[in-house]
Amino acid sequence: MIEVIINGQVRGLPREMNIIDLLDHLGVRPDGVAVALNGEVVLREEWEKTRIRAGDHVEVVHMVGGGQC
Numbered sequence: 001m002i003e004v005i006i007n008g009q010v011r012g013l014p015r016e017m018n019i020i021d022l023l024d025h026l027g028v029r030p031d032g033v034a035v036a037l038n039g040e041v042v043l044r045e046e047w048e049k050t051r052i053r054a055g056d057h058v059e060v061v062h063m064v065g066g067g068q069c
Contacts, residue, residue, distance in 0.1 A: 001013070001014060001015075002015065003054060003055070004052055004053075004054065004055065004056045004057070004058060005056070005057045005058065006026070006059075007058070007059055007060060013025065013052065016051050016052060016053050017052055018047060018048055018049065018050055018051055018052070019035050019037075019042060019048075019050050019052065020048055022058070026060070030044075030047075033063065034061045034063065035047065035059070035060055036058070036059040036061070037050060037052070037056060037057070038056055038057050039057070
């Protein structure tokens with residue numbers, strides 16, 4: 001078990017994992033989200049090879065459309 005901080009909350013993960021596996025573990029659909037790891041936005045094409053390790057800070061941001069111009 002490793003501990004990481006996801007959206008400001010300490011969470012336990014069963015193991016190190018890549019971003020795609022993390023989103024699946026969290027039940028988050030990958031379309032419509034952006035992910036930052038330790039303060040840096042991770043490009044979607046890097047998700048598969050970017051590992052989440054103990055102590056990492058992850059932000060998963062859901063994109064919201066709409067509004068008025």
